[in-house]
Amino acid sequence: MSVTIGGATRLYAIVGDPIAQVRSPAAYADVFARHGIDAVMIPAHVLPDRFDATLRGLMGLGNLDGIVVTVPYKARIVPFATRVGPTAALIGALNALRREPDGSWTGEMFDGAGFVHAMRRRGGALVGRRVALFGAGGAGSAIGCALAGEGVASLAIIDPQRTRADALAARLSGAFPACEIGATTRVPAGRDMIVNASTVGMRAGDGLPGDIGDLAPGTLVGDVVTADAPTALVREATRQRCIVVEGRDMVVGQIDAMLAFFRLAPEPSRAASTAAAH
């Protein structure tokens, strides 16, 4: 979907490094056009050694109303928020910042809700699932939090930075005592849901995020990576006829909630979004 840009067009920026792979500018162009909103989402390639100065500059633009955040900045951006919503507060990461009328900034994390929404649209039932989750960064934290909130039975968190996996497990265990949550180094036996929330798959030639073994029929597989070609995990899951959610589905799955957060559309009701899935 194409957009028309004029001097009065309002700006939203998606901030990340790298940036060429992001899907949000195209997805939001579509949504803005459908809603008749004179706004555009631009890709903003923010370099790690210039993060603070670049963010301050972007947030100083008088016609920039919101920021969407992707890898690797979902945790690093938290101090730029004047206040954060409950999910962002729990996991210490956010992927959306909204400018308030008084010039302050409110942040919240929608990756988890987007992932769950996308999986529900595919018909994947989450209650009671035994989940292996690769990646304890911003997206992994958000998805782990959302899955625990949806009633999965267990969550095994795998991250090369073991302390990061431990910290996320501890935090989610405190918030969701009914879910069996722990950090580990490999996919435990008997998993019926695999989620990659690591960056493995972003680079061409990347393999699987880890040994996933054979996937039982009915296994749910998610991969947050957005890339032109399907990742190795998505290809393998598709070959084994799993229900699959990709990064682009997660982006689309959170658009309604994010539009409401940006005050560009009414709050989606869960009933309505569930109904829309059928």
Place this chain on the structure above:
Amino acid sequence: MSVTIGGATRLYAIVGDPIAQVRSPAAYADVFARHGIDAVMIPAHVLPDRFDATLRGLMGLGNLDGIVVTVPYKARIVPFATRVGPTAALIGALNALRREPDGSWTGEMFDGAGFVHAMRRRGGALVGRRVALFGAGGAGSAIGCALAGEGVASLAIIDPQRTRADALAARLSGAFPACEIGATTRVPAGRDMIVNASTVGMRAGDGLPGDIGDLAPGTLVGDVVTADAPTALVREATRQRCIVVEGRDMVVGQIDAMLAFFRLAPEPSRAASTAAAH
């Protein structure tokens, strides 16, 4: 003309305050589409008290390749350039900044060339003209410089900041000794070209930039203001059947030169651009 934005789309920003009136985003969308360039020009509303921090932030974006500058920042942005071209050096103002492969920034001023090009397309002959020029800021300096370079006979510069008008007159007199150049407070008798390069006309309800008297047949009139409705000066000049160039014509008139400056198209030859006018 609409544009399609993806993660790999390159950014150009037009920087100004206010910003809603600018024409460049739409004009460049058209040109980028015609040339098959995956780029977009975004309006960037930079507030005066955040100018330095916002510019540093924008210039830190890894996917921003160039900046176009409009009111009131054409002089204030000069220190952000690592080096400037000859016109910018002469008048101390610029309206385009290009990122070099080594990360440095080169600036140049194209308003004057754009104005002259637009006037030539309308059939306005400039040699020997007696010009009254309102506004000795960035655009006025650029246009005054370009008109003197085109061989106008005289240039009377009018600006509420008299020292600014005096300084411009002195600088241009040194560079163009054959042209009679001076600062004044009102339009002298016998002018056959009137140019408004002040901000008068940007606000709805603005009148003329000054008393322009009766316009003789064949008078050339230019107004750098870009607004949805014609300015009072443009309306009056149109009523008196003058040859008129507006702000949007000046934007379009400099696009080819600016595309070449941004290394997005080959350098336009003067012969080619003159030929294209017929």
